[in-house]
Amino acid sequence: MQMPPDQAAYYQTVWDIVRQVPAGHVVTFGQIAVMIPVPEGIEPDVYQRIGPRWVGNAMNAVTFRDEPTVPWHRVINSKGGISLEEGSAPATRQRTRLEAEGVRFDSKDLIDFDVFGWDGPDDDWLQERSLLRPHSMKTPPPSPDEPQQLSLF
DNA sequence: CGTTTGACTACGC
DNA sequence: CGCGTAGCCAAAC
Known part of the structure; x- marks a missing residue:
């Protein structure tokens, strides 16, 4: 019986998570990393x-193989943009696929997390796999308790 | 087989 | 708000 390398298991977990991202939504590399418990x-x-x-x-x-079971095009960087080399075939393919799903880019080629950001799967799904909930990339709603607006009076 | 590089990100200037 | 750097795994050179 052979123990699978940690790295192989890590990759599988990453792909599993990416498979949960719904069409029309995006997740960052950092969010996925946070969902996986810190390796020993x-x-x-x-x-x-x-x-x-x-x-x-x-x-x-998976990008190189264009693995159809992993929606790799829904993974972007923390700035909200595509990290592949601009103008390259994979980068163009990623953008085309995202736009086909309704994801839009602003004038700076960035995606609005408030509209298209993904905050992770159901709690059940996470708990069954001992994974953690990522931080949201969306701008947090103003707390009712805290004085959120500077009142001028 | 030693070096370098990488779909990244937080942090300090 | 832009730029440089560390991080210490893997895969490509």
Whole structure:
């Protein structure tokens, strides 16, 4: 009986998560990284910075094969943009697919998280796989308790 | 087989 | 708000 390499399991988890992203929505590399528990032997603050890069590696593998079971085009960077080389065939394919799903880009080629951002799957789905809920990329709604607006009177 | 690079991101200037 | 840097895994050179 052989133990699968940690890296293989990590990739599988990443792809599993990406499969949950609904059409017309997007998720960031950082969000996916946060959903996966910090691997053994790695400091949490270190994983915070490196995790997204591992997610990028996992995505690159399926992007190259254009794996149809993984909607890799719904994964973007924290700025809301496409991270593939601008003008390249994969980048164009990603943008075309997103626009076909109704996702729109602004004048800076960025996507509005408030409209198209994804905050993760159901709690049940997460709990069954021991995964965590990512932070939302949407701008937080103003708390009713806190004075949210500067009153001029 | 040692180096370099990478679909990234948080943080300090 | 833009730019440079660290991070220490994997895959490509």
